Amino acid sequence: MHAPIELADIAADVVARxxxxxxxxxxxxxxxxxxxxxxxLLAAGAVPSMTISPDxxxxxxxxxxxxxxNLGTFDRxxxxxxESAVATAISKGLPWLIDPVFIDRSPAxxxxxxxxxxxxxxxxxxxxAEFAALSSHKADGEAVARFAQTYDTVVALTGDVDMxxxxxxxxxxxxxxxxxxxxxxxxxxxxxxxxAALAVEPDTWLxxxxxxAAFGVAGELAAQRAQGPGSFxxxxxxxxxxxxxxxxxxRVKAS
Amino acid sequence: MHAPIELADIAADVVARxxxxxxxxxxxxxxxxxxxxxxxLLAAGAVPSMTISPDxxxxxxxxxxxxxxNLGTFDRxxxxxxESAVATAISKGLPWLIDPVFIDRSPAxxxxxxxxxxxxxxxxxxxxAEFAALSSHKADGEAVARFAQTYDTVVALTGDVDMxxxxxxxxxxxxxxxxxxxxxxxxxxxxxxxxAALAVEPDTWLxxxxxxAAFGVAGELAAQRAQGPGSFxxxxxxxxxxxxxxxxxxRVKAS
Amino acid sequence: MHAPIELADIAADVVARxxxxxxxxxxxxxxxxxxxxxxxLLAAGAVPSMTISPDxxxxxxxxxxxxxxNLGTFDRxxxxxxESAVATAISKGLPWLIDPVFIDRSPAxxxxxxxxxxxxxxxxxxxxAEFAALSSHKADGEAVARFAQTYDTVVALTGDVDMxxxxxxxxxxxxxxxxxxxxxxxxxxxxxxxxAALAVEPDTWLxxxxxxAAFGVAGELAAQRAQGPGSFxxxxxxxxxxxxxxxxxxRVKAS
Numbered sequence: 023m024h025a026p027i028e029l030a031d032i033a034a035d036v037v038a039r040x041x042x043x044x045x046x047x048x049x050x051x052x053x054x055x056x057x058x059x060x061x062x063l064l065a066a067g068a069v070p071s072m073t074i075s076p077d078x079x080x081x082x083x084x085x086x087x088x089x090x091x092n093l094g095t096f097d098r099x100x101x102x103x104x105e106s107a108v109a110t111a112i113s114k115g116l117p118w119l120i121d122p123v124f125i126d127r128s129p130a131x132x133x134x135x136x137x138x139x140x141x142x143x144x145x146x147x148x149x150x151a152e153f154a155a156l157s158s159h160k161a162d163g164e165a166v167a168r169f170a171q172t173y174d175t176v177v178a179l180t181g182d183v184d185m186x187x188x189x190x191x192x193x194x195x196x197x198x199x200x201x202x203x204x205x206x207x208x209x210x211x212x213x214x215x216x217x218a219a220l221a222v223e224p225d226t227w228l229x230x231x232x233x234x235a236a237f238g239v240a241g242e243l244a245a246q247r248a249q250g251p252g253s254f255x256x257x258x259x260x261x262x263x264x265x266x267x268x269x270x271x272x273r274v275k276a277s
Numbered sequence: 278m279h280a281p282i283e284l285a286d287i288a289a290d291v292v293a294r295x296x297x298x299x300x301x302x303x304x305x306x307x308x309x310x311x312x313x314x315x316x317x318l319l320a321a322g323a324v325p326s327m328t329i330s331p332d333x334x335x336x337x338x339x340x341x342x343x344x345x346x347n348l349g350t351f352d353r354x355x356x357x358x359x360e361s362a363v364a365t366a367i368s369k370g371l372p373w374l375i376d377p378v379f380i381d382r383s384p385a386x387x388x389x390x391x392x393x394x395x396x397x398x399x400x401x402x403x404x405x406a407e408f409a410a411l412s413s414h415k416a417d418g419e420a421v422a423r424f425a426q427t428y429d430t431v432v433a434l435t436g437d438v439d440m441x442x443x444x445x446x447x448x449x450x451x452x453x454x455x456x457x458x459x460x461x462x463x464x465x466x467x468x469x470x471x472x473a474a475l476a477v478e479p480d481t482w483l484x485x486x487x488x489x490a491a492f493g494v495a496g497e498l499a500a501q502r503a504q505g506p507g508s509f510x511x512x513x514x515x516x517x518x519x520x521x522x523x524x525x526x527x528r529v530k531a532s
Numbered sequence: 533m534h535a536p537i538e539l540a541d542i543a544a545d546v547v548a549r550x551x552x553x554x555x556x557x558x559x560x561x562x563x564x565x566x567x568x569x570x571x572x573l574l575a576a577g578a579v580p581s582m583t584i585s586p587d588x589x590x591x592x593x594x595x596x597x598x599x600x601x602n603l604g605t606f607d608r609x610x611x612x613x614x615e616s617a618v619a620t621a622i623s624k625g626l627p628w629l630i631d632p633v634f635i636d637r638s639p640a641x642x643x644x645x646x647x648x649x650x651x652x653x654x655x656x657x658x659x660x661a662e663f664a665a666l667s668s669h670k671a672d673g674e675a676v677a678r679f680a681q682t683y684d685t686v687v688a689l690t691g692d693v694d695m696x697x698x699x700x701x702x703x704x705x706x707x708x709x710x711x712x713x714x715x716x717x718x719x720x721x722x723x724x725x726x727x728a729a730l731a732v733e734p735d736t737w738l739x740x741x742x743x744x745a746a747f748g749v750a751g752e753l754a755a756q757r758a759q760g761p762g763s764f765x766x767x768x769x770x771x772x773x774x775x776x777x778x779x780x781x782x783r784v785k786a787s
Contacts, residue, residue: 054566054567054570054582057567096585097584124581124583128583204574205574206571249757250773251769252575252765252769253769255769
């Protein structure tokens with residue numbers, strides 16, 4: 023579909039637009055991930071907000087350009103914040119993304135996630151085990167495409183190779199580094215960066231692809247400088263902040 | 278009022294006293310900011326505590342040397358913790374600081390913050406938008422001085438240049454680095470450092486000035502070593518830990 | 533009892549087994565410590581989980597290989613999560629560790645911690661002030677051994693020198709660096725690492741010793757690279773990730 027160079031240029035454009043427009047991303051996320059996610063968004067040029075207070079969340083979502091819904095902390099306060107925020111996002115026409123963390127290990131989360139899928143999130147980002155828990159199918163190319171069509175969503179399936187499908191179009195992206203798996207909240211931060219991309223690129227599938235490729239390349243650049251997962255966690259923030267077209271052209275691997 | 282060299286020496290003295298006396302600072306803060314704030318205080322030589330549990334908060338505040346009230350997480354549990362902690366701080370004569378984060382984006386927070394102002398915090402630290410939301414005036418020198426007098430408080434107005442006024446005395450401090458704006462909780466951590474200064478310097482206005490200048494200089498030193506906002510976030514902790522009189526004398530810019 | 537070289541080899545074996553088996557450690561911890569603790573476990577090769585949701589916690593604990601109970605955030609939700617998680621751990625025969633943070637400053641926490649001791653945790657990890665609050669005795673060798681016997685537990689007493697006793701066997705470990713005291717959640721992260729060791733070494737006392745020595749050595753290696761407490765916080769994660777037998781043999785100090 024898209025040659026790597028073409029995708030690299032799209033990714034570079036999306037990265038540049040985020041820096042230029044500073045989109046607001048409201049994040050309902052995991053308490054463990056809040057700080058890291060906020061710092062990743064700031065480094066990318068976006069503006070994070072995080073409140074889940076019932077007195078405030080609708081005002082914050084209404085003023086945002088995209089909404090992240092991460093199920094990594096699953097308490098009642100967050101569930102009710104999610105319901106309210108998603109309703110606001112839908113009524114305002116905002117892009118929104120679900121990251122159904124650990125639904126394979128929690129039936130309660132899986133059921134909640136299924137309820138959200140029925141409201142057609144712009145993107146659902148999940149790994150193979152989470153896909154299986156949500157769809158009751160193994161995560162092969164066909165099942166992913168069918169799932170995307172059924173729910174009118176873009177599926178970003180993460181793994182050694184990431185797959186992004188809107189049901190008609192599908193691309194595999196082979197960027198990233200194993201150290202990304204050794205930092206908590208890396209997936210959450212990556213999903214928040216996809217939200218920033220959704221805020222500046224109307225083609226949801228392209229935005230998701232571009233952000234996935236760019237984030238993976240940032241991980242590769244960071245791995246070159248890091249001495250372990252501790253220094254890597256910050257090096258990738260630096261790398262995303264400084265990411266340029268040349269690095270994307272040299273490194274984006276899509277097929 | 279104070280020449281830069283004189284202020285640099287006052288700042289160096291305050292920094293040294295914090296290291297020497299290890300004041301306890303109780304922080305009611307933003308869940309996103311807790312870890313970063315605690316690490317900044319520890320690096321400065323202070324001792325942080327963070328509980329908001331109703332069973333404990335009064336005992337912790339009563340044993341502290343200063344209280345930080347940050348409105349960045351605005352849930353009901355924190356609101357009630359704030360009421361209780363402020364009452365304890367006032368009855369013990371402890372210095373306390375309000376950081377009314379995002380009140381310009383949340384009417385509920387703004388109303389709560391106005392209630393706290395009526396209790397005369399030692400310091401209120403806020404940016405231009407937050408000042409306007411709190412005072413209904415644009416943040417010029419005159420409005421800031423009048424606000425400080427009205428509420429018998431010290432206003433620390435943050436921005437490209439920071440302004441510190443107690444209603445009679447006012448100084449502008451031009452230290453810091455743009456990377457400080459790309460790290461979440463930097464303002465919260467800076468406010469916590471002001472609290473540590475309040476614990477060791479009885480002149481509230483001088484303590485606020487000294488801490489503001491010292492924190493800005495730490496930011497400048499960190500920017501020289503950092504490769505982006507990720508590494509900067511930790512470099513400023515290192516820099517505050519190692520900050521010395523020579524660096525302050527070379528860099529403090531006040532007018 | 534054990535010569536340093538012998539302990540170094542045991543520590544190296546435990547470190548290798550954690551990397552090999554990737555034990556799951558469920559952590560009920562301090563909101564300030566969650567991210568840092570999770571990153572430390574991931575760097576060591578273990579798999580952290582953190583939920584305290586009543587709908588989920590039993591399933592997570594039942595699927596884990598060890599349980600960490602840290603009292604650093606003491607709200608009602610966490611207290612009830614602890615009760616439930618400990619019951620599950622006991623019924624499954626999982627090792628579990630209590631870290632009774634700040635019980636010397638909070639009578640409510642101290643009382644709660646005493647209730648947990650009656651259920652015979654595998655390990656209790658605490659400093660001198662916390663030991664005194666829990667046992668009503670000064671933390672000398674005899675009192676620690678008697679306490680360990682009384683509660684059928686292993687006591688890991690932290691300080692300039694760490695002491696690990698199961699009531700019959702006791703060893704002092706003199707590894708570590710003062711910078712460890714300037715990073716919030718360092719003790720919590722260290723306790724989580726002990727839990728990972730408990731999951732792979734059935735002799736609770738040896739597991740605790742091995743993990744304590746290994747963590748201290750990682751701190752020493754990190755201090756050589758760090759420029760202050762900010763960079764140290766990540767350097768120790770890198771060091772634990774890369775820790776090898778040679779470094780342990782060269783540095784473990786036990787008596």
